[in-house]
Amino acid sequence: MEDGTWITIISLAVTMLFMLGVPVLLVILYWVVGCSFVMGLTLDNTGAELLNVFNKGFALLAMPLFILTGDLINKSGIARRLSDFAYSCLGWLRGGLAMAAVGACGLFAAISGSNSATTATIGSMLHPEMVKGGYDERFSAATAAAGGTVGIIIPPSIIFIVYGFLMNLPISELFVAGIIPGTLMVFAMMATAFIVCSINGWGYLIRLEIGRVIKTAIGAWLGFFAIGLVLWGIYTGKFSPTEAAGVTVGFCIIVGLISFPLNRIMGQDADTPVSEKSTASMLVVEGFTIREIPSIVVRSAQITGILAPLIAVSVVMQQILSLLGAQSVIGGFVTGMGGYYPVLFTAMAIVFVAGMILESLPVTIILAPILAPVAASVGVDPVHFSVIFLVGASIGFITPPYGLNLYVASGVTGVPYFRLLRYSTMYLFSLIAVWLLVAMIPELALALLPNR
Structure with missing residues (x-):
């Protein structure tokens, strides 16, 4: 058979594997190896090309660091504080908690850079709250899924790093270019949540209390600082995206390790409602111990x-x-x-x-x-x-x-x-x-x- 026929057969075979649920990585790898044999390319050449991708990819170092940042802000409690702030601002509107979930996704994305991490974190935190608050469970889960889409658009973004590496474009410029479109995506999804919830009458309303907004804003100050640190550093050129990722990881580790003992000294933990937290405890997050860091890194x-x-x-x-x-x-x-x-x-x-x-x-x-x-x-x-x-x-x-x-x-x-x-x-x-x-x-x- 001709080479074209073999490649067609290989492509159909791996397509069937994909449809049967084989991981995308293995599907692509099987296709690459099969086509390499058909085209007379040695496995040595394929292996060398695989290694070469990372040998010339300094910018890709930011990827694991931003993934680690997402896990750190989730474990430390920064993500919870950001979602509490969003809800205090929007809970008085019909569908306010759904809108807050989308807003929290945008804030989380501005630190983590990952769509799946954004969906998993906000979904696990706010889906139970939305169901308790009178929202349809299907809509609640769909809101977390949709909100996660901004994870790769609002900077920092893992996929922008990959795109900039491939196309030889300044990653810092790509990050800045994603700010307005990512924000528009958040507002568009908020408007959708408001319309759907208004039609269905979903969600219990809370009063708009300036005191609560101020208190939750104070509680989320570390998250705002982390977002501002990344955007300021990249926008002004003070550090590269890779350096920004390293700085953010270091910041989150320091915050988490300092906050844990301070919270225990004040006698308050992660389960204490925001309304019952003291002003002093709102200045720090729940944090984590040094023994928990290895498990976070492994994840x-x-x-x-x-x-x-x-x-x-x-x-x-x-x-x-x-x-x-x-x-x-x-x-x-x-x-x-x-x-x-x-x-x-x-x-x-x-x-x-x-x-x-x-x-x-x-x-x-x-x-x-x-x-x-x-x-x-x-x-x-x-x-x-x-x-x-x-x-x-x-x-x-x-x-x-x-x-x-x-x-x-x-x-x-x-x-x-x-x-x-x-x-x-x-x-x-x-x-x-x-x-x-x-x-x-x-x-x-x-x-x-x-x-x-």
Whole structure:
């Protein structure tokens, strides 16, 4: 048989494996190894290429550090304080707790940079509260899944780091470009939550109390400081994204270790309601002991151990696709649309379809090197296109049949996957509206960049 026939058979076989639930990493690896044999590429060459990805990827060091940051702010109690603040501000509105969950996702994302960590953390904390507060459990879980989409858009963002590494773009500029689009996504999902809850009459209202808002704001000051530290350092150029990740990890460790004994001295723990906490105890978070740090690091390392090999294998997959001519075929098809908007919308459609069946990491690694040059050829700013591309990839987190965030939300809430789809679809429409807005108005991504 000819090489093309063998590659077709291999592609169909790994597609079947994917549909049967085989992890994406193994599916891509099987495809890479199979195609390497067909094309006469040695495994030595494949192994060297896998290693080379990390030998030249200093920027990728920020990825495990931001993953660790997410686990630290969750364990320390900073995430809980941020969600308490969001609820105190929005709880007086119909659907206020759902809106607070989305707002908490945005605040958590501004420190962690991970969509799945955002969904898992906020979902596990606020889903039980929402169900107790009169919300439908399916809607509550779907809200956590949708809110997690901003985890890779609001800086710092793990996937922006990968995109910048692949396309040789300044990661600090990509971070800044994601601020306004990420904020718009949060507001759009809040508006959706308000409309859905108003129609269904869900949620118990609380009074808007300035004292409570001030107290929870004081309690969340360490979270605000961490967010400000990252954004200030990157925006002013004081440190690189990798250095920012290291600084944030160090800050969270210090805060966690200092807060734990201080809380015990004051006789208050994590279960003490915000309204009953003393003002002094609100200045520190629940914290953790030094003995808990190894388990936190191991948890973060497990996630990194999944993502890092996936990056390497996907890069090699993209190289093989280039050898097969896929880059020129797809690029030629998109270019053939002719004109700025036809090319841009065609590229967006490809990203959307890919996001339905793949996680954002392989979508980015495989398609960004193909679509970005084509978009640049018709005048799309590279940084603007990066935001368009990754907002589209983030929408894939709640788009069936893959929808990673839907699986994560289902896992942490116990609500079956297919029962989430009805309410996640409502959030999907609002996110697509923001996506189109960002695509048509470049200033939404470029306004905060002084040199654009």
